[in-house]
Amino acid sequence: MSRQHRERPSSIRRSWAGAALVALVGAGAITALNLSTTGAVAGASTVNLVADPTLSKGTASWFTGSGGALSVVTGHNGHLAVRMRNATAAPLTLALNDRVNTVQATVAGATYQAGAWIRTDAPGVTAAVRQMEYQRLVYRGNKVTSAWLRTTDWVHVSVNYTATANLSTIDFNVLAWALPSGKSVLVSEPSLILLSLPSQPAPVGIPPSSAPASSPAPAPSAPATSAAPTSSAPKPTTSAPTSSAPAPTSSAPKPTTSAPSSSAPAPTSSAPAPSPTTSAPAPSGYKLVFNEDFNVIDRTKWNVRNNSWANNEESIVTSRAANVFTSNGALTLRAIKESYTVGSTTKQYTSGYLDTIGRESWQYGRIEMRAKLPTAQGMWPAFWLRDNTNLGELDIMEAVGGLPTKTVQTIHQSTNGGMAKAGHEDVLPSGTTSTWHTYAVDREPGSVKWYVDDRLVFSKTQTLLTWLDPTFNEPMNLRLNLQVGGSMPAWYGMPVNGAPLGASDYVIDYVRVYQQS
16 A cells, blocks of 8 residues: 655655556666666667657657646756746646657567656655556556655666557656645656567557657546546546555654644444454464454554654544544544644644554464445545565555545555555445455465455465565564545545545454464
């Protein structure tokens, strides 16, 4: 479940895999690449396919979305750079988009490498390089590599993408998420080269007479209902930032002001009791080793985080009974629309976050939750695991309020930079996420399997992901949180539009862990 977050004061970053997650596997180190050596690869070329990479024509080959302003400034190592500035009064996610798609006619199986030197005047921003494949307006796939720009230094970011079809085009973007008002990201020496060709020649065809022009991203008021655009809609130009809900800490200063108590009503016992718990049966040969029915919040098992937040979300998590409470044998994490201040930071929502860091952790086994997810637009509930000391992450379930049948399952090699990831979008065959469903992951040596209502929806093995076992080689702690706004709702065109009580509740009936006997 990842999302670009910065935390106070001990930061734990998480990065969302992005939309179009079906079989999405992103890779690519955030390091400078010596492109002059790529000619040694069979079928490779050192020709830079980017139109006007030296910016001799200014910004003529590029555009950005509404609210962004482009100019040419001094760039990396004596070159020029495109400056992409947020010209609005609020944080804004922007994409620097090639005006005409850079690759005009792909070869199925050919691998292309896109890269650029990037810097910012707003340390803490996340940027990324992305390739997206289209056959006219039919979306075929994408790859994204992101980088957390902690300083104002130049960073090289690159991503490889293998075309899935012949005669597609490839769209080249540089992204900046939640760029503060008046701040900029600079892009210098953009490149896109043919890295390798498939061993067999592609069928002969007639390429399009001209590559389609890049289209602006759909407006937030037209929510996307699927991560993969169809031929009836223009292709998106922005992607969600690496999303993350870092592990909040309680060491931030106590709130100096908060909304009146009337805006944060205390929980009542009027919530309907969960229907009888009917978890999916334990796999054969497994035994129950952890069972939390949430009659109370057991502080020997759970940390309830307080007065912490992530820099790309719109809420502060608190341990108040208004945000985190049990009732009728279920845990509720409730988002409330209220002005709440901690130190010098004020957010317009509060919410809740529990984890088992330092208390409970498991390397192998089936970890399962039964829950009802919030329906209010822009809510972002998650059920996820992180390594105790490393940066591997397993997102058992993420969802976006306003998309009533969809959940996302993701695995991250690391959420601290542009490491590999794989993910899946699941659509319920019937019903909605606002009713009771079970969400589970089964991690065993050499494999990970995800289940929704005991239905296998996604799986990965060591053969497919060579980094699987080396990454997840230690126990993982469990996390439950409800984020308000942020990169994942933004990607799906679901900005927060209020948080009515009830519709903003993430209700968890139980969490159980089974391990082999």
